[in-house]
Amino acid sequence: MVFEGLPPETHFTGTQINYYIVCPTKLWLFSHHINMENENENVQIGKYIHEKSYNREKKNIIIDGEISVDLIRKGEKIIVCEVKKSMKLKKAHLYQLYYYLYYLKKIKGIENVEGLLLYPLQKQKEVVKITDQIISEIEEMLIKINKIVNDSEIPPPVKKPYCRKCAYFEFCWVKT
Secondary structure, eight states, rough: OOOTTTTOOOOOOHHHHHHHHHHHHHHHHTTTTOOOTTTTTTHHHHHHHHSSSTTTEEEEEEEETTTEEEEEEEESSSSEEESSOTTTTTHHHHHHHHHHHIIIIITTOOOOOEEEEEETTTTEEEEOOHHHHHHHHHHHHHHHHHHHHSSSSSOOOOOOOOOGSSTTHHHHOOOO
Protein backbone atom coordinates (compact mmCIF):
# COMPACT_ATOMS: atom_id res chain seq x y z
CA MET A 1 0.00 0.00 0.00
CA VAL A 2 1.43 3.32 -0.93
CA PHE A 3 -0.19 6.55 0.10
CA GLU A 4 0.94 9.53 2.10
CA GLY A 5 1.43 8.82 5.78
CA LEU A 6 2.43 5.15 5.57
CA PRO A 7 5.69 3.47 4.59
CA PRO A 8 5.28 1.51 1.31
CA GLU A 9 5.97 -1.84 3.01
CA THR A 10 3.08 -1.43 5.47
CA HIS A 11 0.47 -4.19 5.31
CA PHE A 12 -2.45 -4.98 7.55
CA THR A 13 -4.96 -7.78 7.88
CA GLY A 14 -8.73 -7.49 8.02
CA THR A 15 -8.55 -8.67 11.61
CA GLN A 16 -6.38 -5.67 12.49
CA ILE A 17 -8.92 -3.32 10.92
CA ASN A 18 -11.69 -5.05 12.91
CA TYR A 19 -9.71 -4.81 16.16
CA TYR A 20 -8.96 -1.13 15.60
CA ILE A 21 -12.71 -0.46 15.65
CA VAL A 22 -13.35 -2.80 18.60
CA CYS A 23 -10.38 -1.94 20.83
CA PRO A 24 -6.91 -0.44 20.22
CA THR A 25 -5.53 -2.52 23.12
CA LYS A 26 -6.70 -5.71 21.42
CA LEU A 27 -5.21 -4.46 18.14
CA TRP A 28 -1.82 -3.82 19.77
CA LEU A 29 -1.77 -7.20 21.57
CA PHE A 30 -2.78 -9.12 18.45
CA SER A 31 -0.27 -7.23 16.31
CA HIS A 32 2.50 -8.09 18.79
CA HIS A 33 1.62 -11.80 18.55
CA ILE A 34 -0.02 -11.96 21.96
CA ASN A 35 -2.84 -14.22 20.90
CA MET A 36 -5.30 -15.33 23.53
CA GLU A 37 -8.09 -16.24 21.13
CA ASN A 38 -7.31 -19.89 20.44
CA GLU A 39 -8.96 -21.00 23.69
CA ASN A 40 -11.79 -18.46 23.74
CA GLU A 41 -15.23 -20.07 23.53
CA ASN A 42 -16.78 -17.21 21.52
CA VAL A 43 -13.97 -17.35 18.96
CA GLN A 44 -14.38 -21.13 18.70
CA ILE A 45 -18.14 -20.76 18.12
CA GLY A 46 -17.47 -18.19 15.39
CA LYS A 47 -14.99 -20.53 13.70
CA TYR A 48 -17.49 -23.38 13.89
CA ILE A 49 -20.23 -21.25 12.30
CA HIS A 50 -17.82 -20.19 9.56
CA GLU A 51 -16.75 -23.79 8.97
CA LYS A 52 -20.30 -25.22 8.85
CA SER A 53 -21.92 -22.44 6.76
CA TYR A 54 -21.83 -22.07 2.99
CA ASN A 55 -20.35 -25.55 2.46
CA ARG A 56 -20.68 -25.47 -1.32
CA GLU A 57 -18.37 -22.48 -1.62
CA LYS A 58 -14.61 -22.23 -1.52
CA LYS A 59 -13.62 -20.59 1.76
CA ASN A 60 -10.64 -18.80 3.27
CA ILE A 61 -9.32 -17.15 0.14
CA ILE A 62 -5.82 -15.72 0.62
CA ILE A 63 -4.88 -12.67 -1.46
CA ASP A 64 -1.19 -11.75 -1.76
CA GLY A 65 -0.37 -13.97 1.21
CA GLU A 66 -1.76 -11.34 3.56
CA ILE A 67 -5.47 -10.79 3.10
CA SER A 68 -7.74 -13.68 4.09
CA VAL A 69 -11.37 -13.36 3.06
CA ASP A 70 -14.07 -15.83 4.02
CA LEU A 71 -15.63 -16.29 0.55
CA ILE A 72 -15.41 -14.79 -2.90
CA ARG A 73 -18.25 -15.13 -5.38
CA LYS A 74 -17.50 -14.41 -9.02
CA GLY A 75 -19.98 -13.35 -11.66
CA GLU A 76 -20.69 -9.97 -13.20
CA LYS A 77 -19.00 -8.57 -10.10
CA ILE A 78 -16.55 -9.97 -7.64
CA ILE A 79 -18.41 -10.26 -4.33
CA VAL A 80 -16.26 -10.54 -1.22
CA CYS A 81 -18.17 -12.21 1.61
CA GLU A 82 -17.47 -12.04 5.32
CA VAL A 83 -19.21 -14.54 7.62
CA LYS A 84 -19.89 -13.40 11.19
CA LYS A 85 -21.47 -14.99 14.27
CA SER A 86 -23.65 -12.07 15.32
CA MET A 87 -24.39 -8.46 14.46
CA LYS A 88 -23.17 -7.11 17.82
CA LEU A 89 -19.94 -5.62 16.42
CA LYS A 90 -21.38 -4.69 13.04
CA LYS A 91 -19.31 -1.52 12.58
CA ALA A 92 -16.10 -3.55 12.98
CA HIS A 93 -17.45 -6.13 10.52
CA LEU A 94 -18.30 -3.41 8.01
CA TYR A 95 -14.87 -1.80 8.17
CA GLN A 96 -13.13 -5.15 7.88
CA LEU A 97 -15.10 -5.77 4.69
CA TYR A 98 -14.53 -2.18 3.50
CA TYR A 99 -10.82 -2.82 3.90
CA TYR A 100 -10.99 -5.91 1.69
CA LEU A 101 -12.86 -3.90 -0.96
CA TYR A 102 -10.34 -1.07 -0.58
CA TYR A 103 -7.46 -3.50 -1.01
CA LEU A 104 -8.94 -5.06 -4.15
CA LYS A 105 -9.82 -1.68 -5.66
CA LYS A 106 -6.86 0.51 -4.69
CA ILE A 107 -4.03 -2.03 -4.45
CA LYS A 108 -5.08 -4.69 -6.96
CA GLY A 109 -6.88 -2.34 -9.39
CA ILE A 110 -10.13 -4.34 -9.47
CA GLU A 111 -13.03 -1.96 -10.07
CA ASN A 112 -16.10 -4.18 -10.22
CA VAL A 113 -16.18 -5.39 -6.62
CA GLU A 114 -18.64 -5.26 -3.75
CA GLY A 115 -19.06 -6.93 -0.39
CA LEU A 116 -21.59 -9.05 1.41
CA LEU A 117 -21.80 -9.38 5.19
CA LEU A 118 -23.30 -12.75 6.08
CA TYR A 119 -24.86 -13.58 9.45
CA PRO A 120 -25.99 -17.21 9.03
CA LEU A 121 -27.47 -17.65 12.52
CA GLN A 122 -29.70 -14.60 12.04
CA LYS A 123 -30.28 -15.45 8.36
CA GLN A 124 -29.27 -11.88 7.55
CA LYS A 125 -27.07 -10.45 4.83
CA GLU A 126 -26.09 -6.95 3.85
CA VAL A 127 -24.63 -5.69 0.57
CA VAL A 128 -21.61 -3.44 1.15
CA LYS A 129 -20.23 -0.99 -1.41
CA ILE A 130 -17.13 1.13 -1.19
CA THR A 131 -17.29 4.88 -1.80
CA ASP A 132 -14.68 7.62 -2.07
CA GLN A 133 -15.64 8.68 1.47
CA ILE A 134 -15.01 5.15 2.78
CA ILE A 135 -11.68 5.02 0.92
CA SER A 136 -10.62 8.23 2.70
CA GLU A 137 -11.75 6.82 6.06
CA ILE A 138 -9.83 3.58 5.47
CA GLU A 139 -6.68 5.49 4.55
CA GLU A 140 -6.93 7.62 7.71
CA MET A 141 -7.59 4.49 9.73
CA LEU A 142 -4.52 2.76 8.29
CA ILE A 143 -2.31 5.64 9.44
CA LYS A 144 -3.77 5.41 12.96
CA ILE A 145 -3.41 1.61 13.01
CA ASN A 146 0.20 1.93 11.90
CA LYS A 147 0.86 4.31 14.81
CA ILE A 148 -0.78 1.98 17.37
CA VAL A 149 0.95 -1.15 16.06
CA ASN A 150 4.38 0.48 15.99
CA ASP A 151 4.10 2.17 19.38
CA SER A 152 6.29 0.56 22.05
CA GLU A 153 3.58 1.17 24.65
CA ILE A 154 0.33 -0.78 24.79
CA PRO A 155 -2.74 1.48 24.64
CA PRO A 156 -4.58 1.43 27.97
CA PRO A 157 -7.80 -0.61 27.90
CA VAL A 158 -11.12 1.20 27.88
CA LYS A 159 -14.00 -0.70 29.45
CA LYS A 160 -16.73 -1.45 26.94
CA PRO A 161 -19.94 -3.51 27.24
CA TYR A 162 -18.43 -6.42 25.32
CA CYS A 163 -15.15 -6.66 27.28
CA ARG A 164 -16.32 -9.64 29.39
CA LYS A 165 -16.67 -11.83 26.29
CA CYS A 166 -13.32 -10.77 24.83
CA ALA A 167 -10.45 -13.26 24.70
CA TYR A 168 -8.19 -10.56 26.19
CA PHE A 169 -10.48 -9.76 29.13
CA GLU A 170 -8.24 -11.26 31.79
CA PHE A 171 -5.17 -9.58 30.33
CA CYS A 172 -6.83 -6.17 30.51
CA TRP A 173 -9.03 -6.34 33.59
CA VAL A 174 -8.06 -9.10 36.01
CA LYS A 175 -5.41 -7.84 38.42
CA THR A 176 -3.13 -10.31 40.15
